[in-house]
Amino acid sequence: MNKVIFNQHYSRLLFLALATAFVWMQSACKKEVTEGAPVITSVRNYAASPADTLVNDITTGQWVVLIGHNLKNAVQISFNGIPATINSTMFSDTSATVLVPAVIPFPSVSPADLNTIRYVTRQGATTFTFDIVAPPPTITSISNENANEGDSVYIYGLNLFFISELTFAGTSITDYTTAGDGTAIGFVLPALTQGGPVAVSTKSGRATTPFNVNDATTGVLCDFDKINTFSWGTGIDNSSATFPGNRGNYAVLSNDVLPAGDGTWWGWQRSINTNDVQWIxxxxxxxxxxxxxxKFEINVPSTWTGTSIYIIKGYSFDYMARYEPWQGANGTVSPFVTKGWRTVTIPLSMFRSNDGKGSAPANLTGLLGATATGAVNIQTKNFSALPSASGLQAAIDNIRVVKIK
Structure with a gap:
């Protein structure tokens, strides 16, 4: 009888041991499958169906979905050797949604990294060969659209490399330097004979500005010379001593450190106010x-870290655009100096309610009215609850509204 009981007890223990071993083996197999080295098998476009198709090549700034296995827990994903930003919530074991870096310095990519996607997890790494192509160039801004012969000019944008042709207001530029990451072109401006767009041709395509440079008439509302609609608020000067590189007359904004909340824009040299003009x-x-x-050109010869410049239409504070180039991200302040004249571009969509911090108008009529006429008011204020960190001395010229798209 004891022998039977012992055998039954032994059998149960043996069954439990075998069951435990089987579960452990299953777990180990599963772990081996799900936590092995990553594998990439294909790449899809990240878009709503039916645009979410497999692709044969990708480009900078493109959202893609990497398809494969063991893609969870990525610690680095690189395209042509350039790391991408990782968002773990967009990953699963079989797919990873990622944004290809917007800037890839194609000319300096090593042959070993060219046309590769490198995927690294805590369990291993893989390199997937895939065509990564440079997109057409884009132009985002120009340092000075109304520069003089001999001035240094910079064109900013993306994919500005492998350049085959560069023109500025119709004049060919052959002597220039480019940033290694393709975000800038610099050159000394030759003599110009006309106004016109800026155009850059590369191996990947061509970019042309929708607006002209070296253009003294298109969209100009006040240049303090031939188109002089200035009314009051400050003095007009044409001296090249304080603000060198000028083209004729300009207006001057000037104030010392301002008390907290000081918005007395009607004080001398605190504003530029034109007569009524046709904005568009x-x-x-x-x-x-x-x-x-x-747009306008500005010259700030000394450190500016506090006073705000803002723009309104027709003395109305319903919407304003604030220009605070010293204001960085997260409230940081960086001293601003122009070292000559620089072009300022403020899209009309940047005009906002609530002292420039609220919502944009619904449309152009909401901002400019039914006739799009009214004064241009460029004024200064200290919006801070503390005294301004600095005063302001700046010259402004060539106030204009132009199409940028």
Whole structure:
């Protein structure tokens, strides 16, 4: 009888041991499958169906979905050797959604990294060969659209490498330097004979600005010379001693350190106010708000870290655009100096309610009114609850509104 009981007890123990071993083996197999080295098998476009198709090549700034196995827990994903930003919530074991870096310095990519996707997890790494192509160039800004012969000019954008042709206002530029990451081109401006766009041709395509440079008439509202609609607020000067590189007359904004909340814009040299002008053609009011921008050239010879410049239309504070180039991200402040004249571009979509911090107008009519006419008011204020960190001395010229799209 004891023998039978012992055998039954032994059998149960043996069964439990075998069951435990089987579960452990299953777990180990599963772990081996799900936590092995990553594998990439294909790449999809990240878009709603039916655009979420497999692709044969990708480009900078493109959202893609990497398809494969063991793709969880990525610690680094690189395209042509350039790390991408990782968002773990967009990963699963079989797919990873990632944004290809916007800037890849194609000319300096090593042959070993060219056309590769490198995927690294805590369990291993893989390199997937895949065509990564440079997209057409884009132009985002120009340091000085109304520069003089002999001035240094910089064109900013993306993919500005492998350049085959560069023109500025119709004049060919053959002597230039490029940033290694393709974000800038620099050159000394030759003599110009006309106004016109900026155009850059590369191996990947061509970019042309929708606006002209070296253009003294298109969209100009006040240049303090031939188109002089200035009314009051400050003095007009043409001296090259304080603000060298000028083209004729300009207006000067100037103030010392301002008390907290000081908005007495009507004080001497605290504002530039024009007569009523036509901001845009009335028949263009149906266009999108961000199709237009207000532009001007500015010269700030000494450190500026506090006073705010803002722009309104027709003395109305319903919407304003604030220009605070010393204001960095997260409230940081960086001293601002121009070292000559620089072009400021403020899209009309940047005009906001609530002292420039609220919502944008619904459309151009909401900002400019039914006729798109009214004064241009460029004024200064200390919006801070503390005294301004600095005063301001700046010259402004060539106030204009032009199409940027």
């Amino acid at each position: 053609p009335a028949d263009s009011l149906s266009l999108p708000l961000d199709d237009y921008a207000i």
